[in-house]
Amino acid sequence: MAETGRRVDENLTADPGRERSLATFRELGEFGFIDKIARHGLADTSRVVCGIGDDCAVFEGKNDRVTLVTTDLMVEEVHFKIATTKAEHLGCKLLSVNLSDIAAMGGEPREAVVSLAVPGDIQVAFIEGIYSGLHTRAKEFDVNVVGGDTTASPGPLVMNLTLTGEMEKRQVCYRSGASPGDLLYVSGTLGDSLAGLKISRGEFSTCPEEDRRFLQGRHHDPTPRVALGQALAATGGVSAMMDLSDGLSSDLGHICGCSGVSAAVRSASIPVSDELVGLCEGDRKDAALMGLSGGEDYELLFTVAPEIRETVEALGDADGLPKVTWIGQIEEGSGEMFLESETGERSTPRPGRSHHFS
């Protein structure tokens, strides 16, 4: 993690939050930390269908519907750099990552509130650009931005958005329902966002302009799969679903862990774009490796019973919805994930990690 802007005075031990002898947040890591805080109980469980641990929290709504809530934080120098990002894209992406969480449950997005901690030296036009991008995306997805909080920041630009959603209670797609025998699918193509980030960082300088634009667009302005999520939920046959933010090799572990199963992914089936294959000089295997470990694709990863295979694949070919690809299957096990080569050999992939600027 970058330490930009942090002044650590090793001699300052009087500060109770900064004692050096005990475990720090960096040592524990984000997931260890979430485990720690998830242990706190709820005040009134009667209202809550699902708390911490899925893409959204789910609680009782009107009639047979539920309300979904998700929140996402984006921090300058961790999730983005101002010098290499358009303000409009930042605003779009802040909403898109939350829309992707609503999509991952199969829900309809509703209302958003947005908080900004703004450094004093940022020009107002840049912040207006963020709001402009945010509102453009909000209109596309019928989201009302109903309020927020704006404050000064002595450090990075920090943005937080909380988004609500709604859906039929019986259709909610959790991470925890995958069963042995279920088929594993993914939408769209994987690895494009990682490639786009690398291009923005100055790698792949010989990449053709058109491919470069496509791949960078996939990184800076991902399309949340809201309509596909709703269509999948409406089939009633999706046993588990989540969105891909940290990368397939990391995120699939959550479905396996929550469902108490294992999964095998055929590496040759990982869907990759022609642009990514081009970037990998025609090497489809290299492209698939980027697809396996790259984060921030915001595609949907889901499991279905074999009986509805045709229904699901027809959906993915319908107008305006991204293609869905069968990439593997769910097996008995306890959270393991295997990669299967074309000759049937199995290996355990290294978990991908978020490719934020950290």
Added chain:
Amino acid sequence: MAETGRRVDENLTADPGRERSLATFRELGEFGFIDKIARHGLADTSRVVCGIGDDCAVFEGKNDRVTLVTTDLMVEEVHFKIATTKAEHLGCKLLSVNLSDIAAMGGEPREAVVSLAVPGDIQVAFIEGIYSGLHTRAKEFDVNVVGGDTTASPGPLVMNLTLTGEMEKRQVCYRSGASPGDLLYVSGTLGDSLAGLKISRGEFSTCPEEDRRFLQGRHHDPTPRVALGQALAATGGVSAMMDLSDGLSSDLGHICGCSGVSAAVRSASIPVSDELVGLCEGDRKDAALMGLSGGEDYELLFTVAPEIRETVEALGDADGLPKVTWIGQIEEGSGEMFLESETGERSTPRPGRSHHFS
């Protein structure tokens, strides 16, 4: 505003977010900025009862009820200092400032999501302390903390909480309903939080230990007036209500501006605690001045029709609810606020400002 942790390179003009020639966030200020962003339209107005500009956003709920949403950001070195704040108090306060917004509409708090951007060198025990305080307060007010987002921060500790609430649609107390002739009330005592902050900064070193504890407690651990807000809304006679976060002299301007009226406050009626008067060496006028300009009291400021004066004052004497004090009246006008001395002379108070660490 403090510039801690910000490295501004005056020669760096290639950074599109940091051009020095155009208006910066610091130059425009928070309120100018909110005016700018509030102009963006909503995607679907049919769902929204009230958007940006009140303590909470209000949208249609089940039956004749509405859902309330509020969000608040707390930034290290702007809203708090780690060295002088207990972790548990921080967590409590993060929820309390949001509870206070729900109280200001008269609502019942429901579900919360919390986001943290955490510097790598903060010890885990400190962050656990924040959650511990947060969950203690959540249990007191029957709030479910249903999820959140945790990420690294290259700068300050940043915390954001979004809280939902619920209430009868016809009982919602907006800022915009005050009419000439209405009486102006405030709950509790004012100025204690500012005094507590000054004590924490090393001022008033001769203040007796017991008074010091009370005043610092009012700053670090304010009590949101949720039950009072609900009781007031239930009378059906509150014409306008808000919570006091920036101080009476600033916040009253919002009620006047939103309602299209003016207000006169009798300075001798501003309620102050014995502890604050003691701190001001017995000078009640000095204490009232701190009450007028000091922020972060999180008391309720509201206007009522004269007919329900007795009902409202009886409420404020009921078990467990803070006292309410009649401090002035609403008049015809266009947003002015006057201070009335005991001899009837009128002056215009300087607007208070948030006494954050900025």
